Amino acid sequence: MVVLSALTLILWLFIVPMGIGFLVQRILPRTKKTVGITFLCGYLLSFAVFEVIAIWCMFKIQYGAFDKCSVAYTGMEGILAVIGYALRIWDVQKAYYKGANLFYLLFPGDERAKPEAMISPRTDVRVMKFQYSRESLLYWGIFGLIVIFQLYKAVTMAPFDGDDAYYVVESVLAQQVGVMNTIHPYTGSSTALDLRHAMAVFTLWIAFIAKMSGIHATIVSHTIMPLLILPMTYLIYLEIGRILMGRRQDMLPIYMIFVSLLTMFGNTSIYTAETFLMMRTWQGKSMTSNFVLPFVVWLFLWMFDDCRKPGFLWNEETGGGSRIVRNSTWILLFLLNMTAGIMSSMGIVFGTGLAGLFSFLLLIYTRDFRIIPKAILSVIPTGIYLSVLYVFLK
Amino acid sequence: MYGIFMECWVIFKLYGGNGYLLALYVASMLYLLVAEKDMRKKLVMAVAPLIILVGFFAPFTRIVFAAVKEGDTYYRILWMIPMTVSIAYAGCKLFMDHKRIGLAVVSAIIILGGSIVYKNEYMLKAENAYHIPQVVVDVCDVISPEEGEPRVRAVFPSELLHFVRQYDTSILMPYGRDVPHNQYYNAVHEAFEKPEVINAGELLEATRQAQCRYIVMYKDRAIDVKLEDMGLTLVETVGGYNIYEDPELLQ
Numbered sequence: 001m002v003v004l005s006a007l008t009l010i011l012w013l014f015i016v017p018m019g020i021g022f023l024v025q026r027i028l029p030r031t032k033k034t035v036g037i038t039f040l041c042g043y044l045l046s047f048a049v050f051e052v053i054a055i056w057c058m059f060k061i062q063y064g065a066f067d068k069c070s071v072a073y074t075g076m077e078g079i080l081a082v083i084g085y086a087l088r089i090w091d092v093q094k095a096y097y098k099g100a101n102l103f104y105l106l107f108p109g110d111e112r113a114k115p116e117a118m119i120s121p122r123t124d125v126r127v128m129k130f131q132y133s134r135e136s137l138l139y140w141g142i143f144g145l146i147v148i149f150q151l152y153k154a155v156t157m158a159p160f161d162g163d164d165a166y167y168v169v170e171s172v173l174a175q176q177v178g179v180m181n182t183i184h185p186y187t188g189s190s191t192a193l194d195l196r197h198a199m200a201v202f203t204l205w206i207a208f209i210a211k212m213s214g215i216h217a218t219i220v221s222h223t224i225m226p227l228l229i230l231p232m233t234y235l236i237y238l239e240i241g242r243i244l245m246g247r248r249q250d251m252l253p254i255y256m257i258f259v260s261l262l263t264m265f266g267n268t269s270i271y272t273a274e275t276f277l278m279m280r281t282w283q284g285k286s287m288t289s290n291f292v293l294p295f296v297v298w299l300f301l302w303m304f305d306d307c308r309k310p311g312f313l314w315n316e317e318t319g320g321g322s323r324i325v326r327n328s329t330w331i332l333l334f335l336l337n338m339t340a341g342i343m344s345s346m347g348i349v350f351g352t353g354l355a356g357l358f359s360f361l362l363l364i365y366t367r368d369f370r371i372i373p374k375a376i377l378s379v380i381p382t383g384i385y386l387s388v389l390y391v392f393l394k
Numbered sequence: 395m396y397g398i399f400m401e402c403w404v405i406f407k408l409y410g411g412n413g414y415l416l417a418l419y420v421a422s423m424l425y426l427l428v429a430e431k432d433m434r435k436k437l438v439m440a441v442a443p444l445i446i447l448v449g450f451f452a453p454f455t456r457i458v459f460a461a462v463k464e465g466d467t468y469y470r471i472l473w474m475i476p477m478t479v480s481i482a483y484a485g486c487k488l489f490m491d492h493k494r495i496g497l498a499v500v501s502a503i504i505i506l507g508g509s510i511v512y513k514n515e516y517m518l519k520a521e522n523a524y525h526i527p528q529v530v531v532d533v534c535d536v537i538s539p540e541e542g543e544p545r546v547r548a549v550f551p552s553e554l555l556h557f558v559r560q561y562d563t564s565i566l567m568p569y570g571r572d573v574p575h576n577q578y579y580n581a582v583h584e585a586f587e588k589p590e591v592i593n594a595g596e597l598l599e600a601t602r603q604a605q606c607r608y609i610v611m612y613k614d615r616a617i618d619v620k621l622e623d624m625g626l627t628l629v630e631t632v633g634g635y636n637i638y639e640d641p642e643l644l645q
Contacts (some may be wrong), residue, residue: 158525160516167555186570222525251486258482265508268411278511289473304434
């Protein structure tokens, strides 16, 4: 039973999102086709799909809403993952040649720079993965140990937070009773939808994982989720660091050590994003502050980084300058805005606000007015979400 | 306006706690404003956060938040500032050519200036995979209805209130954490938690009205008449908590 649950968790938390990530990977530039980014993008699309299905089920289905939501989401995720894997395998087998490294065919962005590429004046080393020295590998090791320590602590320590009596119980109710926010978590009596919280369906996504794996939703929230969310957060910070460090990729492990220490020692008050990450990992607010907002920062660092004039390498990177690849960041921002909606109603406002500010700065910097329609299109999910909220709250 | 600004300042200080890491962040941001040569990185890592910070202290923003009833969560604006990334990046940039010294110095500043989360008073050793007190699990296992049986309602002392339904939603409660937290009125809570010595008669009147089949009470809790003498059955004592069943509500 335990083995089966573990296998199901691996399926739903790693294999399926990775398959879906392969779908999104198709629109990414070559250097961004890494394991980490593919995985993160898989989650973006998964969360976006969940938002649509879950909110629709919550509003439209009166009895057994969560069961039907689970069936629909399982089907959709399964289809997307299968298509993702199938298309990727198709691409890989076309590109395969004898002696090719299969991993680099799947994730070409992870390919390390060859020495001749590093010394070539035509190579932009910012987009080439770095060959780390022994010293840098040691720093990576230290970072890895810190993360393992944090994961160990996440499993063996139990932070108390009063809000769990609401959010975690919503997950447990969905799993045990099959309802979507229509039973009052505190008392168990029936209640009308509390829209301010109900639209943030991350609790129900956790319930979905719990239902699929057969593990109690409280265990999934408190013990399993940190094992997923902490590394995912670090993945985002890693991508941010990759852009910030530019040519000095040797500093990346040191940067990650600082980030991990700040995460661990950032409990200076109950309000900091770091406190939320470590003590309320499974709550939508924590996901807003530690997943959504850093993701926005990364996407815009990427956009600013791509401001350079399109040249030889840029064309090569974007598959001949394909439009969809050049605009992949805006598409990811669209998905991210949908993801923000499942985390918290405030999160979607903050995410959009931050994206708006960065878009404005990008506009000033590039003087490219095409940014305006792209930015507007990418926040359509926010507009729909807030409109629904407004209509029902009125 | 000055008053509102000071409110923002207080929220900012509360966010920072001991203030060292917040000061380190402000120093990092200023350093990046001055030292970052790449305008693109400067815009994202220093200029945008500065604008957010100015927006945070602007009374107008605070007024808008209060108007949409989000005054209590005003501090969350600060989440939009990538503080962790800024400090880490500034640290790397400053010691770019002295990696080992930089690693030691910045790590020491973070460790000494920060506060480790595992020492937080609300961070306890996990007693089970649920990460809730084991006594809650044990008590719930006693009163939890069998499959197919109707759900039961039970009153719990405030220290267990948060956890019961995280474990088992087939146990209903007459009130949840919102009642003590927000000082709402609830008859059972008034009779069970408010008095120093519980009036058994008043408690039973309230629990029967709320259809509570079980009363879970710490064994040393002061009560004027024993609940057994009032006709309740002591089902079991678990982890120091007496579990009483009210025969009047047995179905």
